[in-house]
Amino acid sequence: MHGRRVAIYIHVRKWRVFPGWIGYSGAMLLDSNACYRAVRARDRRFDGRFFVAVSSTGIYCRPICPARPPKRENMHFYSSAAAAEGAGYRPCLRCRPERAPGMGSVDAASRLASAVIAGIEEHALSSARMGELAASLGVSDRHLRRVTEAELGVSPIELAQTQRLLLAKRLLSDTSLKLTEIAFAAGFGSVRRFNALFKSRYGLNPRSLRGHADPAGGLRCQLEFRPPLAWENLLAYLRLRAIPGVESVDATHYRRTVAIDEHQGWIAVSLAASGVALDVELSQSLAPVIGAVIVRVKQLFDLSAAPDAVSASLSQDSKLKVIVRRLPGLRVPGAFDGFELAVRRRSRPTSHGQGGDHDGGTLGARLRRRDCDAIHRTRSIDSGRASTRGGVGRPDRCARNHRRPVPVHRRAGEGRP
Numbered sequence: 538m539h540g541r542r543v544a545i546y547i548h549v550r551k552w553r554v555f556p557g558w559i560g561y562s563g564a565m566l567l568d569s570n571a572c573y574r575a576v577r578a579r580d581r582r583f584d585g586r587f588f589v590a591v592s593s594t595g596i597y598c599r600p601i602c603p604a605r606p607p608k609r610e611n612m613h614f615y616s617s618a619a620a621a622e623g624a625g626y627r628p629c630l631r632c633r634p635e636r637a638p639g640m641g642s643v644d645a646a647s648r649l650a651s652a653v654i655a656g657i658e659e660h661a662l663s664s665a666r667m668g669e670l671a672a673s674l675g676v677s678d679r680h681l682r683r684v685t686e687a688e689l690g691v692s693p694i695e696l697a698q699t700q701r702l703l704l705a706k707r708l709l710s711d712t713s714l715k716l717t718e719i720a721f722a723a724g725f726g727s728v729r730r731f732n733a734l735f736k737s738r739y740g741l742n743p744r745s746l747r748g749h750a751d752p753a754g755g756l757r758c759q760l761e762f763r764p765p766l767a768w769e770n771l772l773a774y775l776r777l778r779a780i781p782g783v784e785s786v787d788a789t790h791y792r793r794t795v796a797i798d799e800h801q802g803w804i805a806v807s808l809a810a811s812g813v814a815l816d817v818e819l820s821q822s823l824a825p826v827i828g829a830v831i832v833r834v835k836q837l838f839d840l841s842a843a844p845d846a847v848s849a850s851l852s853q854d855s856k857l858k859v860i861v862r863r864l865p866g867l868r869v870p871g872a873f874d875g876f877e878l879a880v881r882r883r884s885r886p887t888s889h890g891q892g893g894d895h896d897g898g899t900l901g902a903r904l905r906r907r908d909c910d911a912i913h914r915t916r917s918i919d920s921g922r923a924s925t926r927g928g929v930g931r932p933d934r935c936a937r938n939h940r941r942p943v944p945v946h947r948r949a950g951e952g953r954p
């Protein structure tokens with residue numbers, strides 16, 4: 538137990554690469570002059586690392602907001618969207634704070650705060666599950682709350698509430714999902730609760746934020762990052778280690794099957810035309826778990842990284858400096874889930890580009906079986922909808938997939954209503 542706590546409290550490097558930046562440890566310790574300069578320059582390096590609230594309008598923005606910067610004396614800086622909302626500000630409808638890149642582990646003052654943010658992002662924590670999160674991190678509820686409040690300026694529950702609202706806001710604008718689907722996908726227990734909280738916090742009826750997403754265009758979202766991103770290198774890394782029957786990687790797209798709880802489907806990820814976001818297309822079957830899919834795609838492609846801080850640190854080494862200059866925006870690919878990480882680790886890439894020694898092959902087969910077993914379970918509950926919602930095909934097709942891998946790209950049109 539003692540050893541575990543020691544591991545949790547190791548502090549990570551933070552902000553030292555920016556002259557004049559005092560350091561991140563909560564809303565009160567942001568350097569307002571450095572924040573102001575970043576806002577004036579609309580500096581993407583700081584996108585998602587703090588938010589600027591405007592007291593004359595009651596709105597908070599990303600540092601890159603295209604709107605005319607407000608007067609200096611009206612600007613207030615917050616280290617998280619939750620802290621800005623906790624102070625009574627509403628998210629800007631123009632720069633859309635819900636689309637800001639997340640904070641990387643380097644941004645939190647302690648690993649515990651970083652783990653709390655990750656846990657809340659993925660599970661949209663309810664008060665009932667707060668104890669579970671604390672237990673999984675080896676700390677008490679009280680300590681979890683204390684650290685979160687000290688570092689982020691809000692309680693874990695407030696953080697989760699903002700997370701749910703911002704996810705709902707994103708889905709309202711970007712997708713054609715029904716209001717009920719959005720409420721549940723964002724982790725609200727009921728539509729009534731969703732409507733009430735949305736109106737009280739944002740002063741808006743959720744329907745007023747409905748975008749113009751084409752229902753026939755499938756389920757899509759864009760995940761922004763801080764440029765640069767070495768996209769082709771990321772694809773090359775994943776292509777070499779693709780798990781047959783689960784992942785398929787070509788020159789422009791990463792495609793894969795997905796199974797989260799009882800929901801199965803597929804995703805296709807590519808670089809958006811803007812060059813500062815990834816386009817993620819999902820099968821409709823994944824709508825109930827879209828929040829978890831977003832978190833996992835961000836982890837897989839390391840989208841919360843701060844490339845400037847990473848390259849500044851690596852460039853202190855003369856050999857690494859050369860690589861950093863040659864390949865700007867390199868990231869550390871994560872994993873979609875823990876089991877898959879084991880598959881990738883065990884599966885050594887070969888010269889002809891397929892992952893898989895014997896162990897890797899066996900684990901890969903288990904992964905494919907896991908996805909297919911989940912589909913079988915769904916079918917036994919609701920045999921009429923599983924094959925159309927699943928998007929990964931009928932169970933008999935799954936059996937074929939064990940023998941004939943990577944048909945993901947050809948299934949991209951299936952599973953749509």
Ligand SMILES: [Zn+2]
Binds near residue numbers: 599602603604629630
């Ligand atoms: Zn804005």
